Amino acid sequence: MDKDAIINEVANRFDPQYLNVQMISHVVDQFGDLNSVIEVLSGMGYPQVQINETDEERELRDLNSMFSDLMTQSVIQVVYRKNDGNLQDTVDHLISIQCDNDAMATIRAMSDEEKRIHEERLIAEKEERDRLRREQIEFEINEEKLRVAELERQKKEMEELRNLEEERIRERERLALIQAEEMQRKLEELEYERYRLQEENRLEEERLKELEILEEQRLMNEQRIIEENRRIDEEKRLETHKRLQEEDTQHREREILERTVAINNATKLMTRLIEETSKCTIVVQYSQEEISASWKLSDQYRSTVADWFGLFRSKEYRSHKHLFKYESAGRIEGNFIVEAPKYPGVYEIRYHDSANNVVSTSEPIIIGPRLDLTAQVSSDGNYINVIWEVEQGKIDKWDWIGLFSANDKNCKNYIESNYLEEGNHYVNFKMPREPGEYEIRYVPYLCGNSHVSVSNIVCIDDTNALNWEPIRGEKNRLVTLKVSCDITSVQQHHNDYVGLYLINSPNGSYISYQYVNLKEPYLNFDAPYEIGTYNFRYHSYTTGLVASVSQPFTVPNTDEVIASVDCGIISVYYDIHSVLSNSYDWIGIFKVGETNNKNYTTYKYIDRNSHILVFDMPRSSGQYEARYFSYSIGRYESFRKSDPISC
Numbered sequence: 001m002d003k004d005a006i007i008n009e010v011a012n013r014f015d016p017q018y019l020n021v022q023m024i025s026h027v028v029d030q031f032g033d034l035n036s037v038i039e040v041l042s043g044m045g046y047p048q049v050q051i052n053e054t055d056e057e058r059e060l061r062d063l064n065s066m067f068s069d070l071m072t073q074s075v076i077q078v079v080y081r082k083n084d085g086n087l088q089d090t091v092d093h094l095i096s097i098q099c100d101n102d103a104m105a106t107i108r109a110m111s112d113e114e115k116r117i118h119e120e121r122l123i124a125e126k127e128e129r130d131r132l133r134r135e136q137i138e139f140e141i142n143e144e145k146l147r148v149a150e151l152e153r154q155k156k157e158m159e160e161l162r163n164l165e166e167e168r169i170r171e172r173e174r175l176a177l178i179q180a181e182e183m184q185r186k187l188e189e190l191e192y193e194r195y196r197l198q199e200e201n202r203l204e205e206e207r208l209k210e211l212e213i214l215e216e217q218r219l220m221n222e223q224r225i226i227e228e229n230r231r232i233d234e235e236k237r238l239e240t241h242k243r244l245q246e247e248d249t250q251h252r253e254r255e256i257l258e259r260t261v262a263i264n265n266a267t268k269l270m271t272r273l274i275e276e277t278s279k280c281t282i283v284v285q286y287s288q289e290e291i292s293a294s295w296k297l298s299d300q301y302r303s304t305v306a307d308w309f310g311l312f313r314s315k316e317y318r319s320h321k322h323l324f325k326y327e328s329a330g331r332i333e334g335n336f337i338v339e340a341p342k343y344p345g346v347y348e349i350r351y352h353d354s355a356n357n358v359v360s361t362s363e364p365i366i367i368g369p370r371l372d373l374t375a376q377v378s379s380d381g382n383y384i385n386v387i388w389e390v391e392q393g394k395i396d397k398w399d400w401i402g403l404f405s406a407n408d409k410n411c412k413n414y415i416e417s418n419y420l421e422e423g424n425h426y427v428n429f430k431m432p433r434e435p436g437e438y439e440i441r442y443v444p445y446l447c448g449n450s451h452v453s454v455s456n457i458v459c460i461d462d463t464n465a466l467n468w469e470p471i472r473g474e475k476n477r478l479v480t481l482k483v484s485c486d487i488t489s490v491q492q493h494h495n496d497y498v499g500l501y502l503i504n505s506p507n508g509s510y511i512s513y514q515y516v517n518l519k520e521p522y523l524n525f526d527a528p529y530e531i532g533t534y535n536f537r538y539h540s541y542t543t544g545l546v547a548s549v550s551q552p553f554t555v556p557n558t559d560e561v562i563a564s565v566d567c568g569i570i571s572v573y574y575d576i577h578s579v580l581s582n583s584y585d586w587i588g589i590f591k592v593g594e595t596n597n598k599n600y601t602t603y604k605y606i607d608r609n610s611h612i613l614v615f616d617m618p619r620s621s622g623q624y625e626a627r628y629f630s631y632s633i634g635r636y637e638s639f640r641k642s643d644p645i646s647c
Contacts, residue, residue: 344368369393373455
């Protein structure tokens with residue numbers, strides 16, 4: 001077979017994904033025959049495509065049948081493979097061996113074992129040669145791969161270097177273009193600025209001319225408006241005076257009427273109370289077993305046979321919920337005895353008329369246990385120690401005592417509570433933070449939310465402290481306020497804040513505020529610039545109330561406007577701190593006594609980078625003064641003025 005046929009046959013037998021034509025050609029040049037090339041490539045691990053080997057097996061079977069008497073199948077197979085699977089060449093080769101008497105004699109003289117050893121030696125020699133040739137080819141293929149990879153790497157590096165060089169060239173071109181554009185832009189900006197300045201100068205000249213004309217018209221219009229405003233103000237003043245007189249008259253009449261109604265209501269209330277107390281007098285005496293009541297009606301009250309007495313719990317106001325009922329039978333005085341209720345509580349006897357209206361009520365009747373409660377503050381000030389003793393009755397294991405605000409009469413709103421234990425007559429309550437008056441109340445279990453005994457009052461003083469320390473600057477002006485917070489009446493929270501207020505302003509109208517920093521002892525506030533009296537207020541996030549208010553402080557008037565005459569000019573020194581300066585603030589020179597702030601002799605806007613303005617002397621001599629006008633207060637509202645100067 002020629003080289004091209006062998007290459008085509010090998011390419012058909014092996015997977016083209018792993019082997020290309022160039023590598024096959026290289027192996028064919030080294031080995032020459034088809035079978036050797038296939039063995040070498042198979043030994044190197046390249047996968048073969050499954051082929052039909054039926055023809056080879058048939059040819060080997062035919063050869064074995066033809067020369068079975070001459071040699072073994074292994075020798076025939078070796079000769080067949082040496083001839084690249086060509087049947088005719090293999091037959092010729094075997095015939096030549098058959099004609100070689102010496103070779104045939106040698107083969108016939110061999111025993112079966114020697115033949116097997118001879119065949120194995122020939123096969124081993126062939127395999128060794130094939131292995132060496134495969135290793136050589138594999139080495140050359142690897143060398144070729146390395147060479148190709150090196151060429152690829154060099155090509156890639158050259159490509160990268162070329163790309164970098166092109167990128168550098170493009171970057172230099174881009175920078176040059178940017179620089180050219182920047183230079184062009186700067187030239188255009190300079191040209192535009194020069195044109196703008198020229199245009200501004202021209203417009204400024206035109207504006208000054210227009211301003212002079214407008215100023216003359218303004219003065220005429222202002223004079224006319226002033227006269228009109230004076231007339232309107234006078235009319236408004238007269239109307240306001242008349243309206244205030246009418247409102248004052250109506251207010252006095254309304255006050256007299258309200259006072260008369262209040263006096264009448266108070267008189268009616270006092271009369272009703274006197275009548276109720278004078279209609280019937282109820283006197284009770286009681287023990288834990290029985291209640292004795294006596295009554296006497298006044299001469300002014302006319303009783304009926306349907307009038308009756310009833311025993312009620314103190315907070316039960318429904319007439320049909322009585323615990324005991326006694327009919328008076330129309331008598332004006334008498335007495336009765338009733339068994340005391342079994343359940344502890346506060347009771348009272350009420351006298352009802354025939355329409356079930358309450359006419360009179362007795363003093364409270366306390367049934368059940370009563371305690372003697374003594375409360376005192378512990379030596380460290382952290383607890384309220386309570387000592388209790390039983391005055392009457394027997395306590396229940398569910399009876400309890402509680403700490404209450406003395407001003408809160410609702411027994412549900414306890415601050416802290418403890419159940420009573422028969423053997424322990426001492427109870428400790430944690431001291432409340434909030435200043436005020438507190439008391440201990442005894443509430444029996446069967447009394448619901450009604451107490452029957454109360455301790456002495458315990459007062460907690462206000463120990464909160466909100467202090468400030470002034471930090472002053474030049475000319476002793478207040479610059480910063482260093483505020484310290486020592487709050488004990490509430491639990492401090494990071495959302496608590498301190499606000500700066502005018503002394504009489506509401507809590508929502510702060511000037512500035514800062515949240516409390518629980519890790520820092522001080523807060524630094526910028527001092528207010530407006531003249532007035534201020535204070536600081538501590539707002540508690542937990543309670544939503546103001547926990548403490550600082551001592552007030554005052555921001556005095558430190559503004560200065562000083563005018564002086566020197567070398568034919570007026571120099572005005574100004575230093576204003578009580579308002580924020582504005583570029584529209586201005587200073588005018590006025591004659592002393594001039595009431596119209598628009599009738600200045602000359603004026604200038606202030607320079608915020610300086611504190612001095614210079615004015616030309618007025619044309620006429622006399623007494624003059626400088627007046628400072630703040631844009632934030634009013635364009636023509638004189639804010640500060642200097643002492644008079646002579647010009």
